Amino acid sequence: MTTVWLTAALGLLLALVPCALTCLRGKPIERLVGLEMAAVIQTLLLVCLAEAFERATFIDLALALGLLGFGNGLVFARFLERWL
Protein backbone atom coordinates (compact mmCIF):
# COMPACT_ATOMS: atom_id res chain seq x y z
CA MET A 1 0.00 0.00 0.00
CA THR A 2 2.90 2.37 0.77
CA THR A 3 4.13 2.05 -2.81
CA VAL A 4 0.77 3.12 -4.17
CA TRP A 5 0.71 6.24 -2.00
CA LEU A 6 4.33 7.08 -2.82
CA THR A 7 3.64 6.70 -6.55
CA ALA A 8 0.67 9.06 -6.20
CA ALA A 9 2.88 11.53 -4.32
CA LEU A 10 5.44 11.33 -7.12
CA GLY A 11 2.73 12.02 -9.69
CA LEU A 12 1.53 15.03 -7.74
CA LEU A 13 5.13 16.20 -7.44
CA LEU A 14 5.34 16.07 -11.24
CA ALA A 15 2.15 18.12 -11.44
CA LEU A 16 3.96 20.89 -9.57
CA VAL A 17 6.36 21.40 -12.51
CA PRO A 18 3.79 23.08 -14.81
CA CYS A 19 2.68 25.21 -11.84
CA ALA A 20 6.27 26.31 -11.26
CA LEU A 21 6.65 27.16 -14.95
CA THR A 22 3.43 29.19 -14.78
CA CYS A 23 4.77 31.05 -11.75
CA LEU A 24 8.03 31.83 -13.54
CA ARG A 25 6.58 33.48 -16.62
CA GLY A 26 3.68 35.62 -17.75
CA LYS A 27 1.71 38.39 -16.15
CA PRO A 28 1.39 38.71 -12.35
CA ILE A 29 -2.20 37.45 -12.29
CA GLU A 30 -1.22 34.37 -14.30
CA ARG A 31 1.59 33.73 -11.83
CA LEU A 32 -0.91 33.98 -8.99
CA VAL A 33 -3.10 31.35 -10.67
CA GLY A 34 -0.06 29.06 -10.85
CA LEU A 35 0.59 29.66 -7.16
CA GLU A 36 -3.00 28.83 -6.21
CA MET A 37 -2.90 25.64 -8.26
CA ALA A 38 0.39 24.68 -6.59
CA ALA A 39 -1.13 25.21 -3.13
CA VAL A 40 -4.00 22.82 -3.91
CA ILE A 41 -1.67 20.17 -5.34
CA GLN A 42 0.73 20.49 -2.40
CA THR A 43 -2.13 19.96 0.04
CA LEU A 44 -3.06 16.70 -1.68
CA LEU A 45 0.62 15.78 -1.86
CA LEU A 46 1.00 16.12 1.91
CA VAL A 47 -2.06 13.90 2.44
CA CYS A 48 -0.50 11.25 0.18
CA LEU A 49 2.82 11.49 2.03
CA ALA A 50 1.05 11.21 5.40
CA GLU A 51 -0.60 8.00 4.24
CA ALA A 52 2.60 6.64 2.70
CA PHE A 53 4.73 7.17 5.80
CA GLU A 54 1.83 6.64 8.22
CA ARG A 55 2.56 9.94 9.94
CA ALA A 56 -0.62 11.62 11.15
CA THR A 57 1.23 14.91 11.72
CA PHE A 58 1.66 15.40 7.97
CA ILE A 59 -2.12 15.63 7.68
CA ASP A 60 -2.04 18.56 10.11
CA LEU A 61 0.49 20.19 7.79
CA ALA A 62 -1.86 19.67 4.87
CA LEU A 63 -4.68 21.23 6.88
CA ALA A 64 -2.50 24.23 7.76
CA LEU A 65 -1.39 24.61 4.15
CA GLY A 66 -4.99 24.52 2.93
CA LEU A 67 -5.95 27.28 5.35
CA LEU A 68 -2.87 29.38 4.59
CA GLY A 69 -3.48 28.97 0.85
CA PHE A 70 -6.81 30.71 1.37
CA GLY A 71 -5.27 33.76 3.04
CA ASN A 72 -2.39 33.78 0.61
CA GLY A 73 -4.68 33.81 -2.43
CA LEU A 74 -6.94 36.52 -1.05
CA VAL A 75 -4.10 38.82 0.01
CA PHE A 76 -2.27 38.49 -3.31
CA ALA A 77 -5.49 39.01 -5.27
CA ARG A 78 -6.25 42.13 -3.24
CA PHE A 79 -2.81 43.60 -3.80
CA LEU A 80 -2.74 42.68 -7.48
CA GLU A 81 -5.96 44.60 -8.02
CA ARG A 82 -4.19 47.93 -7.91
CA TRP A 83 -0.92 48.11 -6.06
CA LEU A 84 1.46 45.53 -7.49
Add this chain to the structure above:
Amino acid sequence: MNGHVLAVAVLLGVAVLLALLCAVGVLVMENPLRKLNYIAPVATLSAVLVTVAVFLSDAQKQAGLKVVVITFLLCLINGVVTHATARAARIRTQGDWRPAPGEQLPLVQDRAGPDRTNANGREP
Protein backbone atom coordinates in the same frame (compact mmCIF):
# COMPACT_ATOMS: atom_id res chain seq x y z
CA MET B 1 -2.85 -7.20 -5.05
CA ASN B 2 -6.17 -7.44 -3.27
CA GLY B 3 -9.34 -5.53 -3.99
CA HIS B 4 -8.72 -2.71 -1.54
CA VAL B 5 -5.27 -1.93 -2.87
CA LEU B 6 -6.51 -2.05 -6.45
CA ALA B 7 -9.37 0.33 -5.64
CA VAL B 8 -7.00 2.74 -3.88
CA ALA B 9 -4.59 2.57 -6.82
CA VAL B 10 -7.35 3.34 -9.32
CA LEU B 11 -8.72 6.23 -7.26
CA LEU B 12 -5.28 7.75 -6.75
CA GLY B 13 -4.39 7.20 -10.40
CA VAL B 14 -7.45 9.12 -11.56
CA ALA B 15 -6.80 11.89 -9.02
CA VAL B 16 -3.16 12.28 -10.05
CA LEU B 17 -3.96 12.14 -13.77
CA LEU B 18 -6.55 14.84 -13.28
CA ALA B 19 -4.05 16.97 -11.35
CA LEU B 20 -1.42 16.53 -14.07
CA LEU B 21 -3.83 17.43 -16.88
CA CYS B 22 -5.15 20.47 -15.05
CA ALA B 23 -1.63 21.65 -14.21
CA VAL B 24 -0.75 21.46 -17.91
CA GLY B 25 -4.00 23.31 -18.64
CA VAL B 26 -2.97 26.11 -16.29
CA LEU B 27 0.36 26.28 -18.08
CA VAL B 28 -0.88 26.36 -21.68
CA MET B 29 -3.97 28.57 -21.45
CA GLU B 30 -3.43 32.17 -22.50
CA ASN B 31 -6.06 34.10 -20.56
CA PRO B 32 -5.82 34.17 -16.72
CA LEU B 33 -9.58 33.65 -16.50
CA ARG B 34 -9.26 30.48 -18.55
CA LYS B 35 -6.36 29.34 -16.40
CA LEU B 36 -8.54 29.75 -13.29
CA ASN B 37 -11.00 27.16 -14.58
CA TYR B 38 -8.40 24.42 -14.25
CA ILE B 39 -8.00 24.76 -10.48
CA ALA B 40 -11.54 23.60 -9.68
CA PRO B 41 -11.28 19.95 -10.86
CA VAL B 42 -8.20 19.39 -8.67
CA ALA B 43 -9.68 21.14 -5.64
CA THR B 44 -12.93 19.19 -5.85
CA LEU B 45 -12.69 15.91 -7.79
CA SER B 46 -9.09 14.98 -6.99
CA ALA B 47 -9.55 15.91 -3.34
CA VAL B 48 -12.68 13.76 -3.06
CA LEU B 49 -10.96 10.83 -4.79
CA VAL B 50 -7.99 11.07 -2.42
CA THR B 51 -10.38 11.20 0.55
CA VAL B 52 -12.18 8.06 -0.58
CA ALA B 53 -8.80 6.38 -1.07
CA VAL B 54 -7.78 7.34 2.48
CA PHE B 55 -10.97 5.84 3.88
CA LEU B 56 -10.47 2.65 1.87
CA SER B 57 -6.86 2.19 2.88
CA ASP B 58 -6.77 3.49 6.42
CA ALA B 59 -8.41 2.30 9.59
CA GLN B 60 -7.47 5.45 11.52
CA LYS B 61 -10.69 7.38 11.97
CA GLN B 62 -8.91 10.52 13.12
CA ALA B 63 -6.82 10.81 9.95
CA GLY B 64 -9.85 10.13 7.78
CA LEU B 65 -11.85 12.89 9.46
CA LYS B 66 -9.02 15.36 9.03
CA VAL B 67 -8.82 14.53 5.34
CA VAL B 68 -12.57 15.14 5.08
CA VAL B 69 -12.07 18.56 6.68
CA ILE B 70 -9.24 19.31 4.23
CA THR B 71 -11.42 18.33 1.26
CA PHE B 72 -14.30 20.43 2.55
CA LEU B 73 -11.95 23.40 3.01
CA LEU B 74 -10.47 22.99 -0.47
CA CYS B 75 -13.92 22.85 -2.07
CA LEU B 76 -15.13 25.88 -0.11
CA ILE B 77 -12.00 28.00 -0.35
CA ASN B 78 -11.37 27.35 -4.03
CA GLY B 79 -14.53 29.17 -5.09
CA VAL B 80 -13.77 32.21 -2.94
CA VAL B 81 -10.15 32.52 -4.03
CA THR B 82 -11.03 31.96 -7.68
CA HIS B 83 -13.65 34.69 -7.51
CA ALA B 84 -11.21 37.11 -5.83
CA THR B 85 -8.53 36.37 -8.41
CA ALA B 86 -10.89 36.82 -11.36
CA ARG B 87 -12.09 40.08 -9.84
CA ALA B 88 -8.50 41.25 -9.43
CA ALA B 89 -7.71 40.29 -13.03
CA ARG B 90 -10.67 42.30 -14.31
CA ILE B 91 -9.87 45.35 -12.19
CA ARG B 92 -6.27 45.21 -13.39
CA THR B 93 -7.26 45.16 -17.05
CA GLN B 94 -10.47 47.26 -17.08
CA GLY B 95 -10.00 49.52 -14.06
CA ASP B 96 -13.23 48.36 -12.47
CA TRP B 97 -14.94 45.01 -12.06
CA ARG B 98 -18.31 46.39 -13.20
CA PRO B 99 -19.08 46.38 -16.93
CA ALA B 100 -18.31 49.59 -18.82
CA PRO B 101 -21.31 51.46 -20.32
CA GLY B 102 -20.99 50.09 -23.84
CA GLU B 103 -19.59 46.70 -22.93
CA GLN B 104 -21.46 43.65 -24.19
CA LEU B 105 -21.74 41.05 -21.46
CA PRO B 106 -24.71 38.81 -22.35
CA LEU B 107 -25.48 37.46 -18.89
CA VAL B 108 -25.14 40.84 -17.17
CA GLN B 109 -26.97 42.60 -20.00
CA ASP B 110 -30.01 40.34 -19.68
CA ARG B 111 -30.35 40.84 -15.93
CA ALA B 112 -29.32 44.47 -15.65
CA GLY B 113 -32.63 46.07 -16.56
CA PRO B 114 -32.66 49.82 -17.21
CA ASP B 115 -29.36 51.68 -17.32
CA ARG B 116 -28.69 53.19 -13.89
CA THR B 117 -25.21 54.51 -14.53
CA ASN B 118 -24.38 58.17 -14.17
CA ALA B 119 -22.31 60.39 -16.47
CA ASN B 120 -19.10 58.71 -15.33
CA GLY B 121 -20.40 55.34 -16.37
CA ARG B 122 -20.65 54.07 -12.80
CA GLU B 123 -23.62 53.36 -10.60
CA PRO B 124 -24.38 56.11 -8.07
